[in-house]
Amino acid sequence: MFLNSLSKRWITILFLVFLAGLYVTGKAQEMAATQEKTPQLLRITPNQGTPGTELEIEGYRLGWPILKDVEVVFYQNGIQHTTYPIGGGWQARDLSNGLQQMKITVPDTISHGECVVVIKNNGLTSTSLSFHIDRTINPPTIVEASLNWASPGQVIWITGTGFAVSDEIEVTDANGQTFFIETGSSSSGVKTAFSLPKEIVDGTALIRVIERRSGNRQASNPISLKISRGPIPLELLSNFLPSVAPNQWLDLVAANLKPLEIADYAEALFQQNGQEITVPIYGQTYPRVHVPATLQSGSVSISTRTWQKNNSSVWSEPITYTLATQLSPPTVMSIEVIGWNEPIYLGPNTPETFAVKPEDSLILRGRFPVANAENLRLVLKNSISSFTLTPTSLDPGTIKVKLPSNLALGNWHLTLKSIESKASSRLNIYLQVQ
Secondary structure, three states: OHHHHHHHHHHHHHHHHHHHHHHHHHHHHHHHHHHHHOOEEEEEEOOEEOOOEEEEEEEEOOOOOOOOOEEEEEEEOOEEEEEOOOEEEOOOOOOOOOOEEEEEEOOOOOOOEEEEEEEEEOOEEOOOEEEEEOOOOOOOEEEEEOOOEEOOOOEEEEEEEOOEOOOEEEEEOOOOOEEEEEOEOOOOOOEEEEEOOOOOOOEEEEEEEEOOOOOOOOEOOOEEEEEOOOOOOOOEOHHHOOOOOOOOEEEOOEOOOHHHHOOOEEEEEEEEOOEEEEEEOEOOOOOEEEOOOOOOOEEEEEEEEEEEOOEEOOOOOOEEEEEOOOOOOOEEEEEEEOOOOOOEEOOOOOOOEEEEOOOOEEEEEEEOOOOOHHHEEEEEEOOOOEEEEOOEEEEOOEEEEEOOOOOOOEEEEEEEEEOOOOOEEEEEEEEEEO
């Protein structure tokens, strides 16, 4: 009797422990799911500001693109000051883990001193960041302009801090004539934009941002901008150029493509160890050049200029670029089937497979350092057979290829090859033929 009673007691205890385990597991899963949705605040730029100034907040899961029930709250001395996003951006392909930005304005009701800032999104609250409120209104600070050269009427973007909606732009041209321009709307708290007056003369202009909140019209530091109605050099962004070796094709990334739109002809100058080689720039929307084969791997400087009606621009300020030692393979950044709504981006979160059917047409976007798409080959291979396909070009960064009608069911891995350089890359995704 005693042993039977003891056994029942242990069964009851074990059952209660089991239920407690289920409860703890459920709570852990619930907390993990909540954490995956909770906004995360990384930084506020700048980390102090005046009521009315614009800030940029960066973080994860800030509420884009819907922005339903999203609030930015400043807590100070137990008082809550709430504001709402007025611009920003997000990575569409990864709303949970992609970096997001938000533009806000510091509430007018807040006092001088320290406060903390949180984001509330659909009932979930982020961790807080400290922020300093300074009631003294200071002039904005300009860090840089988006261009060194520009044409009358062109839109100029300025990066800096301390901007406000009420600011205006002061532009003084080479003749000393001054223009005052209302700032344009921007999705970023650290950028403002304006259009150059069409009456501005050629030469070096000075730009300042004037704040009007204080009534004292305080001016920012000036920056210079070269104005030209004629040809303008293309300003290359060295940090965004892909890596290629000599004798490969280089896709150019520029601050602005306007110089190519108005040019009759454009060229690039490569300088290395006393060598100076000029090559044509091909394309207006997707500019690219063929890197001279006589250059060596390592550092090289690149300048550009454009031509219009037999007149050339000055050479742009040279950028420093490093030519690779090994030939760069073609790389694919995204892949999709024609007719789909969204491409699949190849990266850390790429699915292992995606479903296709025979005769589907694929679109591949990426970097292809070859003269044209006919010099690429897409190889599909499984354990018993393979197909080698020649793509067609939609533009220098996009190719299309049609799958064979007799493609067998199952998984196929893909390799993209260059027949110019023999370099190749294998895609980290399988075609799953259904």
